[in-house]
Amino acid sequence: MELNITVSIIFIATLLHLASGIPGFFLGRRSPMGQYLAALMAVIGSLMGLWGALLILNGPASGYYELPWGLPIGHFTLQLDGLTSFFLIPIFIMGALGAIYGLGYWKQSEHPENGRQLRFFYGILVGSMSLVVMARDGIFFLIAWEAMALSAYFLITTEDQDEKVRQAGWIYLVATHAGSLCLFGLFALFYRATGHFGFQPFQPGMVSPWILTSIFFLALIGFGFKAGIFPLHFWLPGAHANAPSHVSALMSGVMIKMGVYGILRVCWMIPSPPLSWGIILLILGTLSSLLGVLYALGQHDLKRLLAYHSIENIGIIFMGLGLSLVGRSCHHPDLIILGMAGCLLHIWNHGLFKSLLFLGAGSVIHATGTRQIDKMGGLSKTMPYTGGLFLLGAVAICGLPPLNGFISELFIYLGLFKTLMNGSGTQAVPFSLGLAAPALAMTGALAVACFVKVTGIVFSGEPRSEKAAKSHESPKTMLIPMALLALGCLMIGLLPLLVTPWLDKVIVEGNSELMGIGLKVDYLAPLGWVSGLGMGLLLMIGILFTWLRYRLIREKTPQRGTWDCGYAAPTNRMQYTASSFAQMLVNQFDGILKPKEHRPELKGLFPTSSHFESHIDDSILDRVLKPVIHRIQKGVYQFRWFHQGLTQPYILYIIVTVLILLALSSTLGDRFMSFILP
Amino acid sequence: MVQILIHILLLVIIPPLFLGIINKTKACFAGRKGMPVLQPYYDLAKLFRKKSVISRTTGWVFQAGPVVTVSCLLFAGLMIPFYRINPSLSFYGDLILFAYLLGLARFFTTAAALETGSSFEGMGSAREVTFACLAEPGMFLGFLALARLTGTLSLSGILTGVSLGAGTLLAPVLLVAAGLFIILLAENCRIPVDDPNTHLELTMIHEVMVLDHSGPMLGLIQYGAALKYFILGSVLVDILLPDSNQFFLIELGLFLGAMGLLSIMTGIVESVMARLPMRRVPNLLVAACLLCGVGFLLIGR
Numbered sequence: 001m002e003l004n005i006t007v008s009i010i011f012i013a014t015l016l017h018l019a020s021g022i023p024g025f026f027l028g029r030r031s032p033m034g035q036y037l038a039a040l041m042a043v044i045g046s047l048m049g050l051w052g053a054l055l056i057l058n059g060p061a062s063g064y065y066e067l068p069w070g071l072p073i074g075h076f077t078l079q080l081d082g083l084t085s086f087f088l089i090p091i092f093i094m095g096a097l098g099a100i101y102g103l104g105y106w107k108q109s110e111h112p113e114n115g116r117q118l119r120f121f122y123g124i125l126v127g128s129m130s131l132v133v134m135a136r137d138g139i140f141f142l143i144a145w146e147a148m149a150l151s152a153y154f155l156i157t158t159e160d161q162d163e164k165v166r167q168a169g170w171i172y173l174v175a176t177h178a179g180s181l182c183l184f185g186l187f188a189l190f191y192r193a194t195g196h197f198g199f200q201p202f203q204p205g206m207v208s209p210w211i212l213t214s215i216f217f218l219a220l221i222g223f224g225f226k227a228g229i230f231p232l233h234f235w236l237p238g239a240h241a242n243a244p245s246h247v248s249a250l251m252s253g254v255m256i257k258m259g260v261y262g263i264l265r266v267c268w269m270i271p272s273p274p275l276s277w278g279i280i281l282l283i284l285g286t287l288s289s290l291l292g293v294l295y296a297l298g299q300h301d302l303k304r305l306l307a308y309h310s311i312e313n314i315g316i317i318f319m320g321l322g323l324s325l326v327g328r329s330c331h332h333p334d335l336i337i338l339g340m341a342g343c344l345l346h347i348w349n350h351g352l353f354k355s356l357l358f359l360g361a362g363s364v365i366h367a368t369g370t371r372q373i374d375k376m377g378g379l380s381k382t383m384p385y386t387g388g389l390f391l392l393g394a395v396a397i398c399g400l401p402p403l404n405g406f407i408s409e410l411f412i413y414l415g416l417f418k419t420l421m422n423g424s425g426t427q428a429v430p431f432s433l434g435l436a437a438p439a440l441a442m443t444g445a446l447a448v449a450c451f452v453k454v455t456g457i458v459f460s461g462e463p464r465s466e467k468a469a470k471s472h473e474s475p476k477t478m479l480i481p482m483a484l485l486a487l488g489c490l491m492i493g494l495l496p497l498l499v500t501p502w503l504d505k506v507i508v509e510g511n512s513e514l515m516g517i518g519l520k521v522d523y524l525a526p527l528g529w530v531s532g533l534g535m536g537l538l539l540m541i542g543i544l545f546t547w548l549r550y551r552l553i554r555e556k557t558p559q560r561g562t563w564d565c566g567y568a569a570p571t572n573r574m575q576y577t578a579s580s581f582a583q584m585l586v587n588q589f590d591g592i593l594k595p596k597e598h599r600p601e602l603k604g605l606f607p608t609s610s611h612f613e614s615h616i617d618d619s620i621l622d623r624v625l626k627p628v629i630h631r632i633q634k635g636v637y638q639f640r641w642f643h644q645g646l647t648q649p650y651i652l653y654i655i656v657t658v659l660i661l662l663a664l665s666s667t668l669g670d671r672f673m674s675f676i677l678p
Numbered sequence: 679m680v681q682i683l684i685h686i687l688l689l690v691i692i693p694p695l696f697l698g699i700i701n702k703t704k705a706c707f708a709g710r711k712g713m714p715v716l717q718p719y720y721d722l723a724k725l726f727r728k729k730s731v732i733s734r735t736t737g738w739v740f741q742a743g744p745v746v747t748v749s750c751l752l753f754a755g756l757m758i759p760f761y762r763i764n765p766s767l768s769f770y771g772d773l774i775l776f777a778y779l780l781g782l783a784r785f786f787t788t789a790a791a792l793e794t795g796s797s798f799e800g801m802g803s804a805r806e807v808t809f810a811c812l813a814e815p816g817m818f819l820g821f822l823a824l825a826r827l828t829g830t831l832s833l834s835g836i837l838t839g840v841s842l843g844a845g846t847l848l849a850p851v852l853l854v855a856a857g858l859f860i861i862l863l864a865e866n867c868r869i870p871v872d873d874p875n876t877h878l879e880l881t882m883i884h885e886v887m888v889l890d891h892s893g894p895m896l897g898l899i900q901y902g903a904a905l906k907y908f909i910l911g912s913v914l915v916d917i918l919l920p921d922s923n924q925f926f927l928i929e930l931g932l933f934l935g936a937m938g939l940l941s942i943m944t945g946i947v948e949s950v951m952a953r954l955p956m957r958r959v960p961n962l963l964v965a966a967c968l969l970c971g972v973g974f975l976l977i978g979r
Contacts, residue, residue, distance in 0.1 A: 377795070378735070378795070380737045380739070381737060384737075387737075391739065391789075395782070395785060398781065398785060399778065399781075400778055400781055400782040400785060401775060401778055401779060401782060406775075406778055409774075409778075410771065410774055410775070413771070413774045414771050414774070414831070417771070417774075417822070417825055417831050420822065420825055420826040421825075421826075421829055421831075431826070434822050434826070434974075435822075435974075437818050437822055438814075438815035438816075438818040438819045438822065438967075439815065440818075441777065441814045441815050441817070441818040442811060442812075442814055442815040444778070444781060444814065445781065445807070445810045445811040445813075445814035445815075446811050448781055448784060448785050448788075448807060448810070449807035449808065449810070449811060451785070452785060452788045452789050452792065452803060452807055453804075453807075455739075455789055455792075456788070456789055456791075456792025456793070456800075456803070457792070459739075460735075460736075460737070460739065460789070460792045460793040460794075460795065461735060461792065461793070461794070461795030462735055462795045525771065526769040526770050526771050526772070529767070529769040529772070529775075530775060533753060533767070533775065536753065537749055537750065537753050537779075540749045540752070540753070541742070541745055541746055541749045544745040544748070544749060544898075545741070545742055545745045548741055548744075548745055548894060548895065548898075549741065551894060552730065552732070552741065555729045555730070557729065557730050557731065557732055558731050558732075559731075559732055559733070559734040560731055560732075560733060560734065561733060561734065561735070562733040562735050562736075562794045562795055562796045562890055563733070563794075563796065563889055563890055564796065565798070572795075574797060575795045575796070575797060575800065576792070576796075576797045576799075576800025576801065576804070580797075580800065580804070581792075581800060581803075581804045582804070583804070584804055584805065584808045584956075585804075585807070585808045585811060588808065588811075588812075588960055
């Protein structure tokens with residue numbers, strides 16, 4: 001009985017989110033009521049949803065629920081277990097915070113043309129994500145998945161008057177449907193293997209290894225597109241950069257994690273995965289994290305840069321996931337726990353700090369009207385709160401103590417170091433897996449480089465443009481969501497033991513072999529030490545800083561200009577820029593990044609003004625996909641006469657195709673059909 | 679308890695001494711009399727007495743920079759054993775926290791440099807973070823090798839477990855030590871990576887980042903530099919000193935002597951070598967990574 005109540009709470013919460021944009025359509029274009037109603041519904045929905053999810057995470061059991069109304073195929077089955085609740089928490093947190101942020105960022109009065117549409121699809125996206133993690137039936141899952149994918153498309157193309165936005169939307173749409181195609185194949189195989197669309201674990205020996213391998217790789221590609229793992233990441237930078245900032249925060253912080261959720265769910269259904277899967281995930285994760293951060297370094301667009309960092313962090317999440325799979329294959333419980341804990345906690349952590357950073361970026365863009373880092377500067381004076389919160393997010397995303405990023409990376413490091421020790425496993429873990437640890441260290445160092453660049457160029461120094469000089473602090477509706485996210489970063493960083501019971505619950509739920517062992521995350525990681533030291537460090541910094549401030553104020557410290565080597569007329573444009581800061585690193589890796597520079601040609605004695613430009617194109621999108629697609633396009637030009645632009649011929653094509661398929665199936669008979677359906 | 683007290687006292691008091699030894703060595707090589715060995719202490723005392731001037735471009739991050747750096751280094755130092763003197767803090771996996779505390783220190787040093795808006799300091803911090811990206815994996819490779827060798831994951835276990843002498847593999851330990859020596863020079867911005875003597879040259883890394891700091895802030899930074907050298911130096915010394923079971927005082931003497939020797943060696947390197955061109959520095963750091971990596975392979979085989 002009580003369980004049903006919990007399910008109802010979360011279901012109502014989901015419905016509230018789904019419907020939150022609808023009242024706005026009945027109100028006038030210029031009426032501000034719609035946005036307040038939407039935010040109110042989102043907040044109430046999220047509070048209910050969080051309450052329900054915490055009930056499940058703290059409770060012993062998980063709720064299973066089947067709605068009486070059915071679907072044409074499949075069932076309307078929902079389940080609330082630990083993993084679902086674990087993912088519901090970031091969904092509901094960002095759902096509410098983004099809606100509040102939107103009140104200041106995307107005011108209906110300032111955007112009468114698309115404000116209502118934005119809020120409608122925002123609600124749909126949050127609600128459909130919550131259905132995605134609750135669905136326990138293949139068809140229902142796909143419906144929710146598509147609702148999520150499409151609402152995200154409409155959110156990305158909010159400002160569809162801009163050609164770049166439309167292009168980014170198209171690329172996203174193509175990528176997400178390529179992924180969906182794999183998922184259709186995945187569920188077809190599911191059905192073939194089990195005879196139903198439910199998400200029950202496969203019995204060992206019931207399904208042939210060939211099908212299991214296909215399921216794994218289809219899941220990897222299908223969900224990998226959504227997660228944005230390298231090399232399937234190419235839609236992500238454009239989409240995240242061109243969407244409104246709170247949408248970017250929701251997509252980057254939460255939506256791409258749905259891909260990780262999918263892979264996790266599938267991996268948990270497969271008994272005893274082979275060692276190679278874990279290694280593949282680990283290698284993909286390592287590649288993704290290194291390349292993501294390298295590409296981020298070369299970006300001048302604040303949101304594109306953050307988007308590349310999502311690729312990096314998804315890589316780190318995959319490293320944890322791969323490690324846990326290796327642990328399952330080698331029967332090494334420490335690896336399972338540490339890998340899973342790193343993967344799961346990094347999902348939350350990334351949700352917190354990346355959302356914080358995107359909201360901060362939105363605040364900066366709101367104030368300066370540009371996304372170009374090199375046009376900003378000195379913003380910490382005009383917008384001190386945004387500056388401070390962004391700095392906190394930056395320290396967190398670099399994985400530095402005493403914030404939350406460090407905790408999840410610590411789990412992964414410990415797991416990687418554990419591969420070197422001869423554990424109690426029956427099968428030896430290849431020691432070369434430990435080499436991912438230096439790669440992760442390099443990722444961390446590169447992330448520090450990148451975020452020093454961002455905070456330094458955007459918030460420090462003098463303003464580099466007029467707009468930056470005239471910037472202003474954002475309203476409270478934008479600052480409060482950021483402050484709450486920052487608080488989350490600090491809490492998990494300083495008190496990680498608060499969240500480990502939930503991690504334990506989810507990990508044991510997915511890996512039944514751990515049931516009797518009684519190992520826990522906090523036995524394997526020195527979390528007590530880390531939180532004690534983190535607090536000690538903060539205390540010491542606080543004391544020293546207060547002393548320093550006291551001295552500086554007591555001594556009436558004079559303020560002068562920055563030392564300029566005696567040069568008489570320095571200008572703000574002579575400051576170091578984001579490009580110059582990153583140049584040395586970019587040149588180190590120019591074999592991978594292939595930076596393009598457009599140098600001015602200087603002629604004569606007194607050359608007139610000129611300009612220099614450098615950019616780094618995406619490896620996959622610009623260097624592989626675009627040329628290949630261009631060539632394919634040329635090849636299929638001959639078929640252009642098929643396209644008349646009239647509906648009738650297209651219907652004819654569909655009918656002909658169906659007829660051909662029917663004829664095929666009747667001639668090939670049952671053998672053909674049995675390949676698709678058992 | 680006494681040991682913890684001694685450990686903390688050593689950590690807090692002794693680091694500037696070794697900078698003095700380096701300077702004295704360099705002076706000897708140059709045929710100068712040189713400043714007294716204790717000069718770094720006098721400098722620190724002077725700086726902490728002085729008033730500061732700050733740039734009006736800067737904000738609180740500029741002031742927080744030195745504070746965070748020194749705090750991080752002190753906490754990192756608490757985890758390092760000084761030969762047989764056990765560290766005040768030691769737990770499973772502390773080496774990761776150690777490396778990341780150095781990372782946090784670097785974040786705030788470089789962010790504080792960018793606060794000034796000066797191109798010089800921008801250059802310095804860009805170089806600092808660039809070289810760190812190559813030094814960091816080298817350090818982890820080294821730790822990885824040593825962790826595999828000793829089978830533990832705490833710094834005190836690793837550093838007291840490895841020692842030159844009977845029972846441990848000589849070649850990998852030497853390789854890792856060589857790699858860590860290069861990283862020591864790079865992280866502390868010494869020749870051949872950086873020249874701590876020149877001021878306001880385009881060759882600078884560390885000194886140029888702190889150009890606008892003055893008074894107690896500069897004092898904190900100088901003290902932090904000494905701490906960093908001492909901490910990373912003692913990692914190296916711990917690895918290289920042979921195992922012993924002597925009286926406490928003899929062990930303390932051995933440690934201090936070895937640190938002194940290391941400082942003299944650093945001084946010699948600074949005296950006989952020229953600074954590498956900036957574009958060559960990454961090659962040197964990659965070499966350090968390779969040394970540690972080969973060490974790891976030799977142990978892992």
